[in-house]
Amino acid sequence: MVPAANREINVTSIVSIEGLKKTYAGGFEALKGIDLEIEEGEVLALLGPNGAGKTTLISIVCGIAMPSAGRVTVGGHDVVRDFRAARNLIGLVPQELHVEAFETVISTVRFSRGLFGKKADDALIEQILKDLSLWDKRDSRIMALSGGMKRRVMIAKALSHEPRVLFLDEPTAGVDVELRQSMWDVMRALKERGVTIILTTHYIEEAEAMADRVGVINKGELLLVEQTETLMRRMGKKTLTVDIEPPLEALPPSLARAGVELAPGGRQIVYTYDTAAEKTGITDLLADIRAAGLHLVDLNTRQSSLEDIFVGLVTESAQ
């Protein structure tokens, strides 16, 4: 049972991770005390460079690796002590392609459902295979499939037992653009049905498109977890670039202010501003440019992406 004090906090979290540490047999500390609450029904994207500890974290929650310290519960069930109840809720698509080469697609998916203690349900499996564009390949041996198809077989296996929490470790690695879109559709449909999804990815646009929240991990530490939008807004800077005529040697004093720079070559004025601020100062700047007798040739704005934020965070933590 969850102690009364914790129950309040855990009311909406389906996955609760407290002080999780992992030291591998060789002595390498892959996780250095992770605390994370994952809410039921949300899509959480875990970002982080190679070797950050994303797969290690997922492996512990799913029962593939053992925690060295700390506690993980899924649906209130401890993943070590009460593993059966916890794992009943979890579907896992690991990062590496591990498939039963000699089996057919449909038999391997049926096997997964049985392994998780669910009664055979051919209608459901047909639906899953159709959603993942695998229905035509149902009787093919897995070894005769392409890499992207094999990955989808692994997703089908994970979905076959109707998990409430789905872990996708780089689900769209090696999947072509069109299929990636259709996999996002599958994820969205699962989310509609209330499935909680935790995905890791190196494609920032995937996190931006799919995730309600983003967590950034580096060197075994969770640097932040934030609503995707808040993160974008809080840390998101916009840049306004104004192409001017004639070129300038230096910025006139009337234009000098915080965030304004003259690009090398003198043909562009670059203004970096905070989208969250009360006043962006754009109108004033443009008026001052015109007042300075400069001709406005073109202008554009750019929102910094999650990638910029992410790279910024990781380099910051490296210092």
Place this chain on the structure above:
Amino acid sequence: MNLQAIRAIYLFEMARTFRTIWQSIVSPVLSTSLYFIVFGAAIGSRIETVEGVSYGAFIVPGLIMLTVLQQSVSNAAFGIYFPKFTGTIYELLSAPVTVIEIVIGYVGAAATKALMIGVVILITATFFVDLHIAHPVWMAAFLVMTCFSFAMLGFIIGIWARNFEQLQLVPLLVITPLVFLGGSFYSISMLPPFWQTVTMFNPVVYLISGFRWAFFGMADVPVAASLGAIALFAGLCLAAIWAIFRTGWRLRS
């Protein structure tokens, strides 16, 4: 009990067996036939009877045990080693299954295959010698118990093995000598006293003796000792498997 999981694992493993069923059966049948020709017909024509049983018939229980032990160990070892090797074991490790369920599924399938081969050899043997089985129920019971307990040993070997060489090593270096020295082809009473004592430390002696008792009503050691030895061995293996899954040894990092 997650009965669906046991069923899924068992059927999955049996499907794998049936894909290569002919290879699995042809080679034991062929080698057993060769043993009968060499030992039963050629050598047996000089020995005639051992404790009142024709030599050809006398070696049948030992021959069945030889193949059944090798098969149980190597089927079960391969059955769990292969998913470890390909990585598909992730699914088993993340599934809501207990040790007992995993063992019943994998060990049960490996034992079933060994049992089938044992029966095929028994049938083959009837083409070469006249067999009258004194205690058919006990014969079946000994066969089943042997298949299960040695499949558990194989299962442990499969988890322990880090490569295919190690996987082959134990059946080859341990099982085969133990069976050959366990009285498959001779009665323990034929040995000098010193070796009779040494032989008593070979667990396979108890198996073969009990099994032969079921066939011909005569044994090297008391039947109760045979049953006790199998039960002890099976208990040790089960305890070892339980400990392996509890600690995650060679399975979970």
